Amino acid sequence: MRHIRVAVVGAGPAGIYAADILTKEADEAGVRVSVDLLDRLPAPYGLVRYGVAPDHPRIKEIVKALRRVLGHEDIRFLGNVEYGTDLKLDDLQRFYDAVVFATGAMADRPLDIPGIDLPGSHGAADFVSWYAGHPDVPAHWPLEAESVAVLGAGNVALDVARMLAKPAEEQLSTEIADNVFQGLSLNRAREIHVFARRGPAQIKFTPMELRELSHSPEVDVVVHPEGFEIDEASQQAISSSKGVRLVVDTLLKHVDAEPTGASRRIHIHLCQAPVEVLGTDRVEGLRTEITELQGDGTARGTGEYVDTPVQAVYRAVGYLSTQLVDLPFDQAAGVIPNDGGRVVDLDGVPVPGAYVTGWIKRGPVGLIGHTKSDAAQTVAHLLEDVAALAVPEDTDPDGLVAHLADRGVDVVTWDGWGRLDAHEVALGEAAGRERIKVVAREEMLRVARG
Template sequence: MRRIRVAVFGAGPAGIYAADTLVNDYPGAQVDVFDRLPAPYGLVRYGVAPDHPRIKEIVKALRRVLSRDGIRFLGNVHYGTDVKLSDLRHFYDAVIFSTGARADRWLDIPGVDLPGSYGAADFVSWYDGHPDVPRDWPLTAKNVAVLGAGNVALDIARVLAKPADEQLATEIPGNVYRGLALNQATDVHVFARRGPAQIKFTPMEFRELSHSPSIDVIVHPEGFEIDEASQAAIGKSKSTKLVVDTLMRYLEKEPTGAPHRIHIHLCQAPVAILGTDRVEGLRTERTELVGDGTVRGTGEFVDTPVEAVYRAVGYRSSHLADLPFDHAAGVVPHDKGRVLDMDGVMMDGAYVTGWIKRGPIGLIGHTKSDAAETVTSLLTDLPGIAPAEITDPDAILAHLAGRGVDYTTWAEWERLDAHEIALGAEQGRERIKVVPRDDMLRAGRSA
């Protein structure tokens, strides 16, 4: 069996599942998993709300993969700056890109650039302690709008509505706790374009909104429309039925007088963010279902006074150096994971998996089948792939060092991990996340 070396760029679930599948299916494979951050786990560490420790349990499985023989983690390496595709092809038979989707999808409405209008990705990165975003976040708005009907919108609403002390039990860094302690929000309005059977909340997370004694969840009856197509969707999907049942319970429940409120508005599409020098309100158009799960505008507009707007309308992947990119779809063109150039011809030894491949859809578990398809393509193509010019596993390390790249290793991550857990233990918490990149590097290299 030909021994092969494969680089995976992106150490989130998609990349880690690809590495795991590769070493399982091809015992002669050695895989280096790179990431631009000093720490692994991608979306699980920097995209999942800190008060969802159950979801973060997936880290245990990801850790087992990265600890395997034949797999090596190399962090703090920026693709396109520290290494190029041509560099990687010197050292590896193939490269799998799993860089995900880090940017916010654009919302083309008037006022979107006003101060007080924020992309979800930036706010999530802040409260998850991402090292590359500012340490402070303005939280002076008392009335806030969140645009979107998915779990990210739900996470943002919950983080904004829940008092800081209730979130202190999580792994939030000190700067995030201090910022949330100054949060002025009392009313968070979540706007969904479609009806009850079309929103994309997962049932458990939606039910958990009411678990805080400080929050009343208020579902507004306007737009609570269930047509025949909605009834069919409820009948086909247990998840949809559970979400609609939860909406009904919230709709029927009397407010308790809690100091914070999350308002759910259905069938309202954002058309403009209002204000002159900063956000002063949100204008929405009432919509109605048309029988196939989509909606149309009714021409009736509603203005809601708010001082901040968070746009959680989806993520978008970014163009990677030396690779083609479909700017309309926000993905790398591919055939079952094989990267295709502008003429539709397969690029030698270049593959994609995860959101950079299929777009930012699906839950974390969906990346397994996606990774399996890409790895199958790679192994099928293997006889025709030009082999790496340099086969010494340490050659890439010398190359990075020669370019002054301060890369991190799995051993350094384990020390950083232990350091964060020790910081949390001092305060009776599971972990306290280290935020500044230099501090992460220093903790990983301390004896």
């Protein structure tokens, strides 16, 4: 039985599921496997920890499942290790038979319209990282705008709108970081406008996310009837999908609802496409073009425009993966070129021993279920390739750790993360909460060192 060592770069759900499936499937393939999960952050869990609003308690159940995987005897967590800075592909291939890249997508997809770079215009991914307590974003966020536009029709747009509308005090039951709570306490936003370029049956909200918008007694949800179009394609989508039907029904209830007099409002505008951010020295408004559905799920502009006064704009039009050192990259698709998870160069030739899974493999679409099936495909191909994998130059299990130590990298082990995890829980208990997230990287490392 061959013993292979695999490095997984990225300790979010995609990387952890790949490690889990790999350890489970290896025996059947006649292989013994050890997996090192490397992450550039001192903490594991990726977007589950740093890409989700703090008021999503159901995420805790996902964390419990991921924690069980990371506790496996053949899986090792090595945090605060950045691929491309602390090591490169040659370094990993010196110590591992194969490398799986699961680095996800954390950047904002650009939106090419005039004025998008004005002060007061932000990427939603950056804002999400801030309110999720990411250590690599500024500790403070400008929240002076009273009227805000959110561009996009997915769950991230709803999260951004809800976080801007919801009073900070309602977040104190969550693991929200202190600096984020202080920032949200000063938030002046009272009118949040969400713009979708198509109709109610084409938006990508999930029913649960949409229902959560109205959970705060301080927030009214206003769905404007203008643009509430149901064409033939919309009717087919409603008839064939329970999720679409629930979303449309929920939106209809908000169209008909009477205002409660809440202090904050989330407005949802359908069939309006952003065409320009208005302003000279900073954001002063948003211009949208009214669209109409074409009967096939698409929409076209009508040439009629609406200007909405806002002082800030958040674009939530999708995430984008970033290129990795020594690996090919498809700039248009925002993925590493691959054949079912096997990395291939721009000519379609396989890169020996290199694999991908998750959003860096297929693009930033899909939920947890897609991530699991994605990882299963990649792992199956890796195990098929075992006989052809080159034996690494250094087979010492601690070789990479020693290599990183020589480079002065302060590696956070699973025990180190355990200390940080316990510290955050203790901070929460002292304040009558489940957890308070530590944000500053140096403090995270200090606690992890013990």
